[in-house]
Amino acid sequence: MSDKCQDKNPEPTVNREQAIMDAAEELFLEMGYNLATTTMIAKKAGVTHAMLHYYFRTKEHIFMTVLEKTLEEFVLSFRPVMSKDEPFWETFEKGISTHFDFLVAHPRFVPFLYDTLLHNPELVGRLKEKFAPVVRKVLSFHAAMIREEAAAGRISMVDPVQLLTDIVTFNMSTFLLLPVARNLAGAAGMPCAERFLEARKAEIVAIAKSRLYGKLQ
Amino acid sequence: MSDKCQDKNPEPTVNREQAIMDAAEELFLEMGYNLATTTMIAKKAGVTHAMLHYYFRTKEHIFMTVLEKTLEEFVLSFRPVMSKDEPFWETFEKGISTHFDFLVAHPRFVPFLYDTLLHNPELVGRLKEKFAPVVRKVLSFHAAMIREEAAAGRISMVDPVQLLTDIVTFNMSTFLLLPVARNLAGAAGMPCAERFLEARKAEIVAIAKSRLYGKLQ
DNA sequence: ATTATCTATAGATCTATAGATAATGC
DNA sequence: ATTATCTATAGATCTATAGATAATGC
Numbered sequence: 001m002s003d004k005c006q007d008k009n010p011e012p013t014v015n016r017e018q019a020i021m022d023a024a025e026e027l028f029l030e031m032g033y034n035l036a037t038t039t040m041i042a043k044k045a046g047v048t049h050a051m052l053h054y055y056f057r058t059k060e061h062i063f064m065t066v067l068e069k070t071l072e073e074f075v076l077s078f079r080p081v082m083s084k085d086e087p088f089w090e091t092f093e094k095g096i097s098t099h100f101d102f103l104v105a106h107p108r109f110v111p112f113l114y115d116t117l118l119h120n121p122e123l124v125g126r127l128k129e130k131f132a133p134v135v136r137k138v139l140s141f142h143a144a145m146i147r148e149e150a151a152a153g154r155i156s157m158v159d160p161v162q163l164l165t166d167i168v169t170f171n172m173s174t175f176l177l178l179p180v181a182r183n184l185a186g187a188a189g190m191p192c193a194e195r196f197l198e199a200r201k202a203e204i205v206a207i208a209k210s211r212l213y214g215k216l217q
Numbered sequence: 218m219s220d221k222c223q224d225k226n227p228e229p230t231v232n233r234e235q236a237i238m239d240a241a242e243e244l245f246l247e248m249g250y251n252l253a254t255t256t257m258i259a260k261k262a263g264v265t266h267a268m269l270h271y272y273f274r275t276k277e278h279i280f281m282t283v284l285e286k287t288l289e290e291f292v293l294s295f296r297p298v299m300s301k302d303e304p305f306w307e308t309f310e311k312g313i314s315t316h317f318d319f320l321v322a323h324p325r326f327v328p329f330l331y332d333t334l335l336h337n338p339e340l341v342g343r344l345k346e347k348f349a350p351v352v353r354k355v356l357s358f359h360a361a362m363i364r365e366e367a368a369a370g371r372i373s374m375v376d377p378v379q380l381l382t383d384i385v386t387f388n389m390s391t392f393l394l395l396p397v398a399r400n401l402a403g404a405a406g407m408p409c410a411e412r413f414l415e416a417r418k419a420e421i422v423a424i425a426k427s428r429l430y431g432k433l434q
Numbered sequence: 435a436t437t438a439t440c441t442a443t444a445g446a447t448c449t450a451t452a453g454a455t456a457a458t459g460c
Numbered sequence: 461a462t463t464a465t466c467t468a469t470a471g472a473t474c475t476a477t478a479g480a481t482a483a484t485g486c
Contacts, residue, residue: 016438035251035336037474048440053476055438111335118328118396119252173390179335233464254448265466270450272464 017055019045024062025069029108032115033063033123060123067116068127070109075134077102082141088149089212093205095142096167100201103175110175139164146212155212167208174200234272236262241279242286246325249332250280250340277340284333285344287326292351294319299358305366306429310422312359313384317418320392327392356381363429372429384425391417 023045027036038059042049056062081095103110116124143160150157174197181196240262244253255276259266273279298312320327333341360377367374391414398413 031336039474050440059475114393114397115332115335118332119248169394173394176331176393177386177390180331256448267466276449
């Protein structure tokens with residue numbers, strides 16, 4: 001069966017729905033919901049404009065698919081960290097690193113989410129119920145770890161929620177500022193993007209460490 | 218002369234050009250260059266659409282006027298700090314506070330500038346030459362102060378450019394995250410906007426202080 | 435029959451301008 | 461005369477759909 005099915009023209013036969021999704025993902029992440037037009041997406045995907053509406057009905061629906069996929073990937077990136085087979089600090093540091101490295105691998109993600117929160121908050125709100133439980137689970141896993149460690153007197157007393165908020169905040173604002181850093185690169189001793197990211201990661205880990213072990217060492 | 222000129226209808230006689238500017242400023246700061254339309258601006262200013270083009274020729278020109286005015290205000294906010302009649306730390310802390318307080322008074326400024334840098338970098342670029350010298354002057358004023366203090370052995374050796382970049386970064390990312398904080402307020406122990414800002418300011422000053430005096434105390 | 439695709443077009447907007455008319459300054 | 465204002469409209473886009481036609485699966 002599969003032998004008879006020769007690929008006469010492998011290129012144009014590729015899944016059009018997938019082509020639309022790919023183009024939409026790239027353009028929405030790059031430009032945000034409002035500035036990426038369905039016309040551009042169709043052009044980039046190499047399909048007629050009508051195909052977008054055939055497969056996805058509305059622009060909003062294409063966008064929600066992209067947003068949901070992106071958020072799914074994001075929360076999944078935390079999964080591997082949620083096992084405590086190493087000492088506290090190693091596990092915790094891995095948590096920070098995993099979060100940061102996900103953002104390195106998806107440098108457009110934070111600006112994209114930020115843009116969406118600013119200009120189309122209702123679209124993000126629609127997915128809140130879906131992802132809130134997972135986020136809460138990851139946060140409480142780490143919070144419990146911190147409380148346990150603090151109770152045993154091996155780290156300073158800190159409000160776990162504050163510390164975790166700080167770290168997420170630091171990580172995310174690094175990537176918010178990445179486009180700015182690129183724009184200003186060269187000026188005023190601004191380092192290139194790679195060094196900037198390296199330096200930020202080390203700095204964030206250092207801040208967390210000093211916050212946890214500062215009063216003890 | 219002025220006696221004869223009775224205000225028959227004081228409301229509608231207000232300066233239309235100013236009304237357009239005011240509306241444009243509000244809408245551009247709120248929505249950014251691409252999403253704020255001239256139609257909306259005209260409506261908000263209570264003038265015909267044609268008046269916008271009569272006074273400002275193009276949308277881009279209105280925008281540049283707003284952007285320039287905003288940046289002017291921003292760099293002017295540094296002026297009062299540029300006098301060293303107090304001890305080093307007091308002057309330096311006042312520098313951080315002034316910067317932060319300007320952003321408190323103009324909470325839309327950073328998101329606006331960020332949005333513009335992301336989506337219309339060429340428009341910001343056009344003003345770079347105008348404002349770069351002033352920014353450089355303020356930075357070098359503080360950098361010199363730090364170098365002098367470090368040479369006298371009263372603070373740790375730090376790279377002044379790095380430290381100042383850190384502070385500007387911290388201050389600005391606080392306001393980048395403000396809309397997000399508002400959006401998440403209530404969830405996961407997120408404080409309200411006012412407390413969030415207070416806490417951030419104290420934290421940023423504390424980070425700078427520990428960086429400068431950490432190894433000494 | 436159903437699924438996939440295309441052309442053509444409706445109906446909203448948007449920016450910008452043309453051209454007429456009213457108000458103002460010599 | 462110049463400055464300010466309005467109505468009307470051109471010309472681009474944008475999202476979305478209608479309706480015809482080709483491809484595919486029973």
